Amino acid sequence: MLLRNSLLALATLALLATAPASATPIGASAFGASKVVESFEGLVAGPNISLGLGASLLQPGTVSAFAFASGVVLTSPVPNPGVFNKGAFVHNFALATDVTNNWGSNGNVSSAANVPLGSAYMGAFASAGNATIELSFATPQDRVGAYVTGVNGTNVTMRAYNSSGVLLETVSAATVPVATWGTNFIGIERPEQIARVVFSAPDFGLDGLTFENNLLLVPEPSTLSALAMGLVGMWGLAVLGRGPRAAAPARVQKG
Numbered sequence: 544m545l546l547r548n549s550l551l552a553l554a555t556l557a558l559l560a561t562a563p564a565s566a567t568p569i570g571a572s573a574f575g576a577s578k579v580v581e582s583f584e585g586l587v588a589g590p591n592i593s594l595g596l597g598a599s600l601l602q603p604g605t606v607s608a609f610a611f612a613s614g615v616v617l618t619s620p621v622p623n624p625g626v627f628n629k630g631a632f633v634h635n636f637a638l639a640t641d642v643t644n645n646w647g648s649n650g651n652v653s654s655a656a657n658v659p660l661g662s663a664y665m666g667a668f669a670s671a672g673n674a675t676i677e678l679s680f681a682t683p684q685d686r687v688g689a690y691v692t693g694v695n696g697t698n699v700t701m702r703a704y705n706s707s708g709v710l711l712e713t714v715s716a717a718t719v720p721v722a723t724w725g726t727n728f729i730g731i732e733r734p735e736q737i738a739r740v741v742f743s744a745p746d747f748g749l750d751g752l753t754f755e756n757n758l759l760l761v762p763e764p765s766t767l768s769a770l771a772m773g774l775v776g777m778w779g780l781a782v783l784g785r786g787p788r789a790a791a792p793a794r795v796q797k798g
Contacts, residue, residue, distance in 0.1 A: 568714045569686055569730040574755050581613035581752040582660040583633045595626035597641035601633045602626060608679075615752060618739065619677035626667075629674040634748070635663040644748070647695040650721035652748065659690045659725035660751045666693075668746035676749070679739040684754040687737050688730020693718045693747030703731045706738040718747070725751075 586601050588594050591609055595602040603609040604621040611617070623630040634644060636655040644652040644666065655662035667674035680687075683706055691699040700715040711733045719727045730753070731737065742749055 567732040569732045571728045577757045578755040583663040583665045584661045598639040600642045616679045618679040629669045631667050631676045637662045649695040664748045664750040666748035673743045675743040677741045683736035683738045684756045686732035687754045689749040689752045691749045692724045699744040699747045702741045703737045705735045
């Protein structure tokens, strides 16, 4: 019995050791059919959106938090301090092509052809240090991500927080040329669920903000293999435990 219990414990430990950690950076392919994608389309100047530069660079959240069509909410910096003071902007080429965003050797964003999805993207820049954009969800999400890039030689960071304000995980990616922006995706998946994310970099843009609240995921092949091996091992131990038992010694009847 002691040997059997020891083997069972070892098998359980091996299974736990091969299970994936809760911190899980993910790519765009990790999202399923229930995903929601915010591409920052359709904005025009209004009561809570001011013009930042020209006719195409808009500043959402000039009065209060701003909700986009998908339901995701810009919660910081709010009230928007303005594009030249680390404020978030939406560059909407459906309105005009009068403003060009120059990201050095990574290239320029000067028309909808430079944007991964649709004709608009969200961004921010800082003359020193980092600019940040905080986006929040009314219902916490299981996974969140976006396509990111920015000025050459820098990284874009995304931090994920739960509804209690606890930092769950941080993921970063180097900026890439504008021509490959649509391949540079950063994402996070957490079982604790993500209530808000904060993007930061010196000068950056994000598009295709993708989020999903769906726990039913298909595990990675390596995870399935580890689970299968663990189950087979435990089945073998169960069979071992049902093996033939030694015959009990006969009792001697005394007269």
